[in-house]
Amino acid sequence: xxxxxxxxxxxxxxxxxxxxxxxxxxxxxxxxxxxxxxxxxxxxxxxxxxxxxxxxxxxxxxxxxxxxxxxxxxxxxxxxxxxxxxxxxxxxxxxxxxx
Amino acid sequence: xxxxxxxxxxxxxxxxxxxxxxxxxxxxxxxxxxxxxxxxxxxxxxxxxxxxxxxxxxxxxxxxxxxxxxxxxxxxxxxxxxxxxxxxxxxxxxxxxxxxxxxxxxxxxxxxxxxxxxxxxxxxxxxxxxxxxxxxxxxxxxxxxxxxxxxxxxxxxxxxxxxxxxxxxxxxxxxxxxxxxxxxxxxxxxxxxxxxxxxxxxxxxxxxxxxxxxxxxxxxxxxxxxxxxxxxxxxxxxxxxxxxxxxxxxxxxxxxxxxxxxxxxxxxxxxxxxxxxxxxxxxxxxxxxxxxxxxxxxxxxxxxxxxxxxxxxxxxxxxxxxxxxxxxxxxxx
Numbered sequence: 001x002x003x004x005x006x007x008x009x010x011x012x013x014x015x016x017x018x019x020x021x022x023x024x025x026x027x028x029x030x031x032x033x034x035x036x037x038x039x040x041x042x043x044x045x046x047x048x049x050x051x052x053x054x055x056x057x058x059x060x061x062x063x064x065x066x067x068x069x070x071x072x073x074x075x076x077x078x079x080x081x082x083x084x085x086x087x088x089x090x091x092x093x094x095x096x097x098x099x
Numbered sequence: 100x101x102x103x104x105x106x107x108x109x110x111x112x113x114x115x116x117x118x119x120x121x122x123x124x125x126x127x128x129x130x131x132x133x134x135x136x137x138x139x140x141x142x143x144x145x146x147x148x149x150x151x152x153x154x155x156x157x158x159x160x161x162x163x164x165x166x167x168x169x170x171x172x173x174x175x176x177x178x179x180x181x182x183x184x185x186x187x188x189x190x191x192x193x194x195x196x197x198x199x200x201x202x203x204x205x206x207x208x209x210x211x212x213x214x215x216x217x218x219x220x221x222x223x224x225x226x227x228x229x230x231x232x233x234x235x236x237x238x239x240x241x242x243x244x245x246x247x248x249x250x251x252x253x254x255x256x257x258x259x260x261x262x263x264x265x266x267x268x269x270x271x272x273x274x275x276x277x278x279x280x281x282x283x284x285x286x287x288x289x290x291x292x293x294x295x296x297x298x299x300x301x302x303x304x305x306x307x308x309x310x311x312x313x314x315x316x317x318x319x320x321x322x323x324x325x326x327x328x329x330x331x332x333x334x335x336x337x338x339x340x341x342x343x344x345x346x347x348x349x350x351x352x353x354x355x356x357x358x359x360x361x362x363x364x365x366x367x368x369x370x371x372x373x374x375x376x377x378x379x380x381x382x383x384x385x386x387x388x389x390x391x392x393x394x395x396x397x398x399x400x401x402x403x404x405x406x407x408x409x410x411x412x413x414x415x416x417x418x419x420x421x422x423x424x425x426x427x428x429x430x431x432x
Contacts (some may be wrong), residue, residue, distance in 0.1 A: 009212050010419060012205070029268070030202045033209060034415075035422035046198050049191065050275075069141045 005024035012061040013039040015046075025057050033058075102419050132334050137263040140206035148333055152224075152262050155236030155335065159217045160200035161225035165400050167193045169233040178236060179391045185282050186239065192275050199268040219405045227386065228312050230394030237290065237298075237305035243283015244358075245306070245313040245351065251276050252347045253317065256296065284354065291359050299359075306355070307363040314378075315386045317344040323383075345375050352376050 010032040016025040028047050033039035039058040048056065067075055083089050090099060124143050131138070139142055167190050174190070177183035201211055217223035228246055233239060254276065257269040290298045318340040319326060330336035338346075348367075355362050366379035388394070 008416070008419065021391060029199055029271075030205075034418035035425065038418065038422075045191075046195050049188075049195065059400060063218065066141070069139065070143075 007061075010034050013043075013058045014061050014064065015043040016059075017043075017047055018055040019053055021054055025037075025055065030061060041078040113362065132332075134260055135334075136261070137266070138261055139263050147329075148335075149207050151330060151333070151335065152265065153204055153209050155330075156200055156204040156265055157209070157214045158224050158226075160197045160204060160214070161223055162229065163193050163197035163200060164218075164405060165225045165229045166399055167181060168403055169229055169231070169396075172233050173239045176236070177239075181284065185286075189243070189282065191278050192279065196272045196275070199271055200265075200304075203262075203264040203268045219259075219408060221392070224261060224390065225400075226316065227389040227394060228316050230389050230397045230401060231308070231312055232395050234308075235305060237287065237301040238309070240283045240286035240290070240302070241305040243279050243281075243310045244287060244354070245283075245309050246316070247276055247279040247283060248351060248354075249313045249316040249347050251280060251344050252350075256337035258335055259334075261337070283357070285324075287358055287360075287411065302358075303360050306360045310363050311381065311385075312389075314344055314348070314381055315383075317341075317347065319383065319386070331409050348376050348378055395430060 007050075011034070013033055014030050017028045018025045024096055031039065031042050031046055032043050036058060040056060043056050043058050047053070065079055079085070125145050127286055128143065128145060128148075129137075140147075170186060170190050170193075173187055174183065177186050201214060204214060205211060214223070218225065251273065252270055254273050258266055258273055260266040260269065287302050290302050294302075321341045323341045331339070352362065352367060354370075354421070364379045366377060368377050369375075370377045389397070392398075
Protein backbone atom coordinates (compact mmCIF):
# COMPACT_ATOMS: atom_id res chain seq x y z
CA UNK A 1 0.00 0.00 0.00
CA UNK A 2 1.25 3.42 -0.85
CA UNK A 3 1.97 5.64 2.09
CA UNK A 4 0.92 9.21 1.43
CA UNK A 5 4.05 11.19 2.10
CA UNK A 6 4.48 14.14 4.39
CA UNK A 7 5.09 16.32 1.37
CA UNK A 8 2.20 18.19 -0.13
CA UNK A 9 2.77 16.73 -3.54
CA UNK A 10 0.48 13.85 -4.45
CA UNK A 11 2.39 10.56 -4.75
CA UNK A 12 3.50 9.29 -8.15
CA UNK A 13 1.84 6.26 -9.76
CA UNK A 14 2.82 4.16 -12.75
CA UNK A 15 0.06 3.36 -15.19
CA UNK A 16 -0.28 0.09 -17.13
CA UNK A 17 -2.92 -0.39 -19.79
CA UNK A 18 -4.15 -3.57 -21.46
CA UNK A 19 -4.74 -2.39 -25.04
CA UNK A 20 -7.23 -5.14 -25.81
CA UNK A 21 -8.47 -8.41 -24.44
CA UNK A 22 -5.88 -11.14 -24.74
CA UNK A 23 -2.86 -8.82 -24.58
CA UNK A 24 -0.73 -8.07 -21.55
CA UNK A 25 -0.78 -4.79 -19.67
CA UNK A 26 1.84 -2.38 -20.91
CA UNK A 27 3.45 0.54 -19.12
CA UNK A 28 2.20 3.78 -20.63
CA UNK A 29 3.22 6.54 -18.25
CA UNK A 30 2.82 7.97 -14.80
CA UNK A 31 0.73 10.47 -12.91
CA UNK A 32 0.25 12.05 -9.50
CA UNK A 33 -2.80 11.10 -7.44
CA UNK A 34 -3.68 11.17 -3.74
CA UNK A 35 -4.77 7.51 -3.59
CA UNK A 36 -5.30 4.38 -5.68
CA UNK A 37 -8.91 5.10 -6.50
CA UNK A 38 -8.14 8.57 -7.81
CA UNK A 39 -5.06 7.28 -9.62
CA UNK A 40 -7.26 4.83 -11.52
CA UNK A 41 -9.81 7.51 -12.36
CA UNK A 42 -7.12 9.90 -13.53
CA UNK A 43 -5.35 7.20 -15.52
CA UNK A 44 -8.52 6.77 -17.50
CA UNK A 45 -8.70 10.51 -18.23
CA UNK A 46 -5.02 10.92 -19.03
CA UNK A 47 -4.14 7.69 -20.82
CA UNK A 48 -7.35 6.24 -22.23
CA UNK A 49 -9.32 9.04 -23.84
CA UNK A 50 -9.61 7.16 -27.12
CA UNK A 51 -10.39 3.59 -26.16
CA UNK A 52 -6.70 2.81 -25.75
CA UNK A 53 -7.49 0.09 -23.28
CA UNK A 54 -9.82 -2.44 -21.74
CA UNK A 55 -8.15 -2.58 -18.35
CA UNK A 56 -5.86 -0.35 -16.27
CA UNK A 57 -3.43 -1.08 -13.46
CA UNK A 58 -1.94 1.64 -11.30
CA UNK A 59 0.77 1.11 -8.77
CA UNK A 60 2.86 3.40 -6.60
CA UNK A 61 6.12 4.26 -8.34
CA UNK A 62 7.90 3.87 -5.01
CA UNK A 63 6.96 0.18 -4.98
CA UNK A 64 8.85 -0.70 -8.14
CA UNK A 65 12.21 -2.41 -7.82
CA UNK A 66 14.24 -2.05 -11.00
CA UNK A 67 17.50 -3.46 -12.26
CA UNK A 68 20.38 -1.03 -12.30
CA UNK A 69 21.28 0.20 -15.81
CA UNK A 70 24.91 0.10 -14.64
CA UNK A 71 24.55 -3.68 -14.28
CA UNK A 72 23.15 -4.08 -17.78
CA UNK A 73 26.24 -5.81 -19.20
CA UNK A 74 26.55 -8.14 -16.26
CA UNK A 75 22.85 -8.96 -16.34
CA UNK A 76 22.08 -9.45 -19.96
CA UNK A 77 25.20 -9.82 -22.08
CA UNK A 78 26.20 -13.33 -20.89
CA UNK A 79 23.12 -14.58 -22.73
CA UNK A 80 24.65 -13.55 -26.03
CA UNK A 81 26.93 -16.62 -26.21
CA UNK A 82 24.17 -19.02 -25.19
CA UNK A 83 23.08 -19.54 -28.76
CA UNK A 84 21.90 -23.05 -27.97
CA UNK A 85 18.90 -21.49 -26.25
CA UNK A 86 17.50 -20.55 -29.63
CA UNK A 87 15.75 -23.00 -31.95
CA UNK A 88 17.79 -21.79 -34.91
CA UNK A 89 20.91 -23.26 -33.29
CA UNK A 90 19.85 -26.74 -34.30
CA UNK A 91 20.25 -27.87 -37.87
CA UNK A 92 17.82 -30.66 -38.51
CA UNK A 93 17.38 -32.87 -41.55
CA UNK A 94 15.39 -31.15 -44.29
CA UNK A 95 12.46 -33.54 -43.91
CA UNK A 96 11.74 -32.45 -40.34
CA UNK A 97 13.11 -28.87 -40.44
CA UNK A 98 9.67 -27.30 -40.03
CA UNK A 99 9.77 -28.60 -36.45
CA UNK B 100 0.09 22.40 -29.06
CA UNK B 101 3.57 23.29 -28.39
CA UNK B 102 6.44 25.53 -27.66
CA UNK B 103 9.04 27.34 -29.64
CA UNK B 104 10.41 28.83 -26.49
CA UNK B 105 12.38 25.66 -25.94
CA UNK B 106 15.22 27.40 -27.67
CA UNK B 107 14.94 30.36 -25.41
CA UNK B 108 16.57 30.28 -22.03
CA UNK B 109 19.43 31.62 -20.03
CA UNK B 110 22.76 30.86 -21.56
CA UNK B 111 24.46 28.27 -19.42
CA UNK B 112 28.15 27.77 -19.46
CA UNK B 113 29.18 24.16 -19.52
CA UNK B 114 31.15 23.32 -16.44
CA UNK B 115 34.64 21.96 -16.89
CA UNK B 116 34.68 18.21 -16.39
CA UNK B 117 35.57 17.29 -12.89
CA UNK B 118 37.40 14.06 -13.28
CA UNK B 119 38.89 11.60 -15.72
CA UNK B 120 36.11 9.19 -14.83
CA UNK B 121 33.48 11.71 -15.78
CA UNK B 122 35.29 12.45 -19.04
CA UNK B 123 35.18 8.77 -19.83
CA UNK B 124 31.48 8.53 -19.01
CA UNK B 125 30.78 11.50 -21.23
CA UNK B 126 32.77 9.98 -24.07
CA UNK B 127 30.77 6.78 -23.78
CA UNK B 128 27.58 8.82 -23.69
CA UNK B 129 28.57 10.70 -26.86
CA UNK B 130 29.37 7.45 -28.61
CA UNK B 131 25.99 6.09 -27.68
CA UNK B 132 24.27 9.17 -29.07
CA UNK B 133 26.34 8.96 -32.26
CA UNK B 134 25.31 5.34 -32.70
CA UNK B 135 21.67 6.44 -32.54
CA UNK B 136 21.23 5.02 -29.04
CA UNK B 137 18.48 6.12 -26.69
CA UNK B 138 18.95 7.38 -23.16
CA UNK B 139 16.67 6.22 -20.35
CA UNK B 140 15.98 7.98 -17.06
CA UNK B 141 18.40 5.99 -14.91
CA UNK B 142 21.28 6.08 -17.41
CA UNK B 143 24.28 8.28 -16.79
CA UNK B 144 24.02 11.57 -18.64
CA UNK B 145 26.01 14.81 -18.64
CA UNK B 146 24.65 17.40 -16.28
CA UNK B 147 24.12 19.82 -19.12
CA UNK B 148 22.11 17.28 -21.13
CA UNK B 149 19.85 16.80 -18.11
CA UNK B 150 19.42 20.53 -17.59
CA UNK B 151 18.71 21.16 -21.26
CA UNK B 152 16.02 18.49 -21.26
CA UNK B 153 14.41 19.66 -18.04
CA UNK B 154 14.21 23.14 -19.50
CA UNK B 155 12.89 22.02 -22.87
CA UNK B 156 10.40 19.41 -21.64
CA UNK B 157 9.04 21.63 -18.88
CA UNK B 158 8.67 24.59 -21.24
CA UNK B 159 6.85 22.27 -23.56
CA UNK B 160 4.59 21.07 -20.73
CA UNK B 161 3.88 24.62 -19.60
CA UNK B 162 2.94 25.52 -23.18
CA UNK B 163 0.39 22.73 -23.33
CA UNK B 164 -1.16 23.87 -20.07
CA UNK B 165 -1.16 27.59 -20.87
CA UNK B 166 -2.35 26.70 -24.37
CA UNK B 167 -5.70 25.67 -22.91
CA UNK B 168 -6.45 29.28 -21.97
CA UNK B 169 -6.85 30.95 -25.38
CA UNK B 170 -9.19 28.15 -26.47
CA UNK B 171 -11.02 27.98 -23.18
CA UNK B 172 -12.07 31.53 -23.96
CA UNK B 173 -14.44 30.11 -26.61
CA UNK B 174 -15.94 27.04 -24.94
CA UNK B 175 -19.10 28.81 -23.83
CA UNK B 176 -19.43 30.66 -27.13
CA UNK B 177 -18.76 27.88 -29.64
CA UNK B 178 -21.32 28.25 -32.46
CA UNK B 179 -22.82 24.75 -32.23
CA UNK B 180 -22.95 21.86 -29.79
CA UNK B 181 -20.80 19.85 -32.20
CA UNK B 182 -18.06 22.50 -32.24
CA UNK B 183 -18.28 22.84 -28.48
CA UNK B 184 -17.75 19.13 -27.83
CA UNK B 185 -14.85 19.10 -30.30
CA UNK B 186 -13.27 22.08 -28.59
CA UNK B 187 -13.68 20.52 -25.16
CA UNK B 188 -12.06 17.29 -26.36
CA UNK B 189 -9.18 19.25 -27.81
CA UNK B 190 -8.64 21.24 -24.63
CA UNK B 191 -8.71 18.04 -22.61
CA UNK B 192 -6.02 16.68 -24.92
CA UNK B 193 -3.86 19.74 -24.22
CA UNK B 194 -4.15 19.04 -20.49
CA UNK B 195 -3.21 15.42 -21.16
CA UNK B 196 -0.21 16.49 -23.23
CA UNK B 197 0.93 18.74 -20.41
CA UNK B 198 0.67 15.84 -17.97
CA UNK B 199 2.61 13.38 -20.18
CA UNK B 200 5.34 15.96 -20.50
CA UNK B 201 5.52 16.88 -16.81
CA UNK B 202 5.92 13.17 -16.08
CA UNK B 203 8.71 12.91 -18.64
CA UNK B 204 10.47 15.91 -17.07
CA UNK B 205 10.12 14.38 -13.60
CA UNK B 206 12.06 11.29 -14.71
CA UNK B 207 15.06 13.64 -14.81
CA UNK B 208 14.86 14.20 -11.08
CA UNK B 209 12.86 17.41 -10.80
CA UNK B 210 9.56 17.51 -8.91
CA UNK B 211 6.18 18.57 -10.29
CA UNK B 212 5.92 21.26 -7.62
CA UNK B 213 9.30 22.70 -8.61
CA UNK B 214 8.26 22.77 -12.26
CA UNK B 215 5.01 24.53 -11.51
CA UNK B 216 6.69 26.98 -9.15
CA UNK B 217 9.06 27.94 -11.97
CA UNK B 218 6.11 28.60 -14.28
CA UNK B 219 4.16 30.55 -11.69
CA UNK B 220 7.09 32.75 -10.71
CA UNK B 221 7.68 33.62 -14.35
CA UNK B 222 11.11 31.97 -14.32
CA UNK B 223 10.13 29.27 -16.80
CA UNK B 224 8.95 30.18 -20.27
CA UNK B 225 6.09 28.82 -22.33
CA UNK B 226 5.41 29.29 -26.00
CA UNK B 227 4.87 32.96 -26.73
CA UNK B 228 2.13 32.12 -29.24
CA UNK B 229 -0.30 31.85 -26.31
CA UNK B 230 0.27 35.45 -25.38
CA UNK B 231 -1.83 36.51 -28.34
CA UNK B 232 -5.59 36.94 -27.77
CA UNK B 233 -8.36 34.85 -29.38
CA UNK B 234 -10.65 37.62 -30.57
CA UNK B 235 -13.16 35.70 -32.71
CA UNK B 236 -14.42 32.16 -33.27
CA UNK B 237 -12.26 31.99 -36.38
CA UNK B 238 -9.21 32.26 -34.12
CA UNK B 239 -10.08 28.86 -32.67
CA UNK B 240 -10.04 27.33 -36.16
CA UNK B 241 -6.83 29.11 -37.11
CA UNK B 242 -5.12 27.94 -33.93
CA UNK B 243 -5.95 24.37 -34.93
CA UNK B 244 -4.83 24.81 -38.51
CA UNK B 245 -1.73 27.02 -38.11
CA UNK B 246 -0.61 26.81 -34.49
CA UNK B 247 -1.20 23.08 -34.12
CA UNK B 248 0.06 22.60 -37.66
CA UNK B 249 3.33 24.31 -36.71
CA UNK B 250 3.38 22.28 -33.52
CA UNK B 251 3.14 19.03 -35.46
CA UNK B 252 6.03 20.05 -37.73
CA UNK B 253 8.05 20.76 -34.63
CA UNK B 254 6.99 17.74 -32.66
CA UNK B 255 7.29 14.92 -35.15
CA UNK B 256 11.12 15.04 -35.12
CA UNK B 257 10.96 14.99 -31.31
CA UNK B 258 9.53 11.46 -31.44
CA UNK B 259 13.10 10.52 -32.40
CA UNK B 260 14.68 12.50 -29.58
CA UNK B 261 17.59 10.77 -27.84
CA UNK B 262 15.88 10.97 -24.46
CA UNK B 263 13.45 8.07 -24.61
CA UNK B 264 10.83 9.14 -22.01
CA UNK B 265 10.42 12.43 -23.93
CA UNK B 266 10.31 10.62 -27.27
CA UNK B 267 7.61 8.25 -25.98
CA UNK B 268 5.49 11.14 -24.71
CA UNK B 269 5.87 12.77 -28.11
CA UNK B 270 4.64 9.69 -29.95
CA UNK B 271 1.45 9.80 -27.93
CA UNK B 272 1.08 13.55 -28.41
CA UNK B 273 1.65 13.49 -32.16
CA UNK B 274 -0.98 10.82 -32.58
CA UNK B 275 -3.54 13.09 -30.94
CA UNK B 276 -2.34 16.33 -32.48
CA UNK B 277 -3.50 15.41 -35.96
CA UNK B 278 -7.12 15.63 -34.79
CA UNK B 279 -6.40 19.15 -33.56
CA UNK B 280 -5.14 20.39 -36.88
CA UNK B 281 -7.85 18.72 -38.93
CA UNK B 282 -10.72 19.97 -36.81
CA UNK B 283 -9.31 23.50 -37.13
CA UNK B 284 -9.10 23.33 -40.89
CA UNK B 285 -12.57 21.82 -41.02
CA UNK B 286 -14.06 24.62 -38.91
CA UNK B 287 -12.50 27.23 -41.19
CA UNK B 288 -13.46 25.37 -44.32
CA UNK B 289 -17.12 25.31 -43.31
CA UNK B 290 -17.06 29.07 -42.77
CA UNK B 291 -15.34 29.69 -46.10
CA UNK B 292 -17.69 27.37 -48.05
CA UNK B 293 -21.00 27.92 -46.33
CA UNK B 294 -20.49 31.13 -44.38
CA UNK B 295 -21.57 34.70 -44.97
CA UNK B 296 -19.15 37.30 -46.38
CA UNK B 297 -18.70 38.58 -42.83
CA UNK B 298 -17.70 35.09 -41.66
CA UNK B 299 -15.25 34.73 -44.51
CA UNK B 300 -13.74 38.11 -43.60
CA UNK B 301 -13.49 36.91 -40.03
CA UNK B 302 -11.47 33.88 -41.15
CA UNK B 303 -9.16 36.06 -43.25
CA UNK B 304 -8.67 38.45 -40.36
CA UNK B 305 -7.74 35.61 -38.02
CA UNK B 306 -5.28 34.22 -40.57
CA UNK B 307 -3.71 37.67 -40.92
CA UNK B 308 -3.17 37.94 -37.19
CA UNK B 309 -1.88 34.40 -36.56
CA UNK B 310 0.33 33.82 -39.60
CA UNK B 311 3.49 35.59 -38.43
CA UNK B 312 3.30 34.45 -34.79
CA UNK B 313 2.91 30.89 -36.12
CA UNK B 314 6.15 31.23 -38.10
CA UNK B 315 7.86 32.49 -34.95
CA UNK B 316 6.92 29.24 -33.19
CA UNK B 317 9.87 27.57 -34.86
CA UNK B 318 12.18 29.78 -32.87
CA UNK B 319 14.92 32.23 -33.82
CA UNK B 320 16.82 31.80 -37.09
CA UNK B 321 19.48 29.10 -36.95
CA UNK B 322 22.24 31.70 -36.96
CA UNK B 323 20.94 33.12 -33.67
CA UNK B 324 19.70 30.00 -31.96
CA UNK B 325 21.26 29.78 -28.52
CA UNK B 326 20.88 26.09 -27.86
CA UNK B 327 20.59 24.69 -31.36
CA UNK B 328 24.06 23.32 -31.93
CA UNK B 329 24.46 21.44 -28.68
CA UNK B 330 20.91 20.08 -28.84
CA UNK B 331 21.60 18.79 -32.33
CA UNK B 332 24.85 17.19 -31.15
CA UNK B 333 22.88 15.37 -28.46
CA UNK B 334 20.10 14.19 -30.70
CA UNK B 335 17.51 16.28 -28.87
CA UNK B 336 16.91 18.43 -31.91
CA UNK B 337 16.85 16.62 -35.22
CA UNK B 338 15.88 19.35 -37.69
CA UNK B 339 16.89 23.01 -37.51
CA UNK B 340 14.46 25.87 -36.82
CA UNK B 341 14.78 27.34 -40.30
CA UNK B 342 14.31 23.99 -42.04
CA UNK B 343 11.16 23.26 -40.06
CA UNK B 344 9.83 26.73 -40.73
CA UNK B 345 10.36 26.30 -44.47
CA UNK B 346 8.64 22.92 -44.39
CA UNK B 347 5.66 24.45 -42.61
CA UNK B 348 5.38 27.34 -45.06
CA UNK B 349 5.56 25.00 -48.05
CA UNK B 350 2.76 22.84 -46.67
CA UNK B 351 0.58 25.68 -45.46
CA UNK B 352 0.74 27.89 -48.55
CA UNK B 353 -1.02 25.17 -50.53
CA UNK B 354 -3.58 24.57 -47.80
CA UNK B 355 -4.37 28.30 -47.81
CA UNK B 356 -5.19 28.06 -51.51
CA UNK B 357 -7.57 25.19 -50.87
CA UNK B 358 -9.20 27.14 -48.08
CA UNK B 359 -9.46 30.27 -50.22
CA UNK B 360 -7.63 32.63 -47.89
CA UNK B 361 -4.53 34.68 -48.57
CA UNK B 362 -1.47 34.68 -46.34
CA UNK B 363 -0.39 38.16 -45.22
CA UNK B 364 3.02 38.14 -46.87
CA UNK B 365 3.44 40.00 -50.19
CA UNK B 366 6.81 38.30 -50.70
CA UNK B 367 5.40 34.77 -50.38
CA UNK B 368 6.08 33.16 -53.74
CA UNK B 369 6.91 29.71 -55.08
CA UNK B 370 10.56 29.51 -56.07
CA UNK B 371 10.93 26.85 -58.72
CA UNK B 372 14.73 26.80 -58.49
CA UNK B 373 14.77 26.23 -54.73
CA UNK B 374 11.75 23.97 -54.74
CA UNK B 375 10.36 26.01 -51.83
CA UNK B 376 8.27 29.08 -51.15
CA UNK B 377 10.21 32.29 -50.61
CA UNK B 378 8.84 34.45 -47.82
CA UNK B 379 9.28 37.90 -46.33
CA UNK B 380 11.30 38.92 -43.26
CA UNK B 381 9.98 37.95 -39.84
CA UNK B 382 9.72 40.66 -37.20
CA UNK B 383 12.02 39.15 -34.58
CA UNK B 384 11.81 42.29 -32.48
CA UNK B 385 8.16 41.43 -31.91
CA UNK B 386 9.06 37.85 -31.02
CA UNK B 387 11.55 38.94 -28.39
CA UNK B 388 9.14 41.53 -27.06
CA UNK B 389 6.48 38.86 -26.49
CA UNK B 390 8.96 36.34 -25.07
CA UNK B 391 10.19 39.10 -22.78
CA UNK B 392 6.73 39.49 -21.27
CA UNK B 393 5.25 42.29 -23.33
CA UNK B 394 2.72 40.47 -25.47
CA UNK B 395 -0.97 41.29 -25.32
CA UNK B 396 -1.83 38.55 -22.81
CA UNK B 397 1.34 37.58 -20.90
CA UNK B 398 0.08 38.87 -17.58
CA UNK B 399 -3.43 37.56 -18.04
CA UNK B 400 -2.24 34.04 -18.93
CA UNK B 401 0.12 33.72 -16.03
CA UNK B 402 -2.36 35.24 -13.61
CA UNK B 403 -5.00 32.69 -14.74
CA UNK B 404 -2.59 29.79 -14.10
CA UNK B 405 -1.55 31.09 -10.69
CA UNK B 406 -5.17 31.65 -9.71
CA UNK B 407 -6.16 28.13 -10.81
CA UNK B 408 -3.29 26.69 -8.78
CA UNK B 409 -4.06 28.76 -5.70
CA UNK B 410 -7.80 28.19 -5.89
CA UNK B 411 -7.22 24.45 -6.24
CA UNK B 412 -4.97 24.23 -3.20
CA UNK B 413 -7.77 23.22 -0.84
CA UNK B 414 -8.83 20.40 -3.17
CA UNK B 415 -5.30 19.01 -3.34
CA UNK B 416 -4.95 19.24 0.42
CA UNK B 417 -8.37 17.71 1.11
CA UNK B 418 -7.71 14.78 -1.23
CA UNK B 419 -4.39 14.11 0.42
CA UNK B 420 -5.87 14.43 3.92
CA UNK B 421 -8.59 11.96 2.93
CA UNK B 422 -6.01 9.53 1.55
CA UNK B 423 -3.97 9.73 4.75
CA UNK B 424 -7.06 9.18 6.87
CA UNK B 425 -8.09 6.12 4.85
CA UNK B 426 -4.55 4.82 5.08
CA UNK B 427 -4.48 5.19 8.86
CA UNK B 428 -7.87 3.47 9.11
CA UNK B 429 -6.65 0.53 7.03
CA UNK B 430 -3.52 0.24 9.16
CA UNK B 431 -5.64 0.16 12.30
CA UNK B 432 -8.06 -2.44 10.94
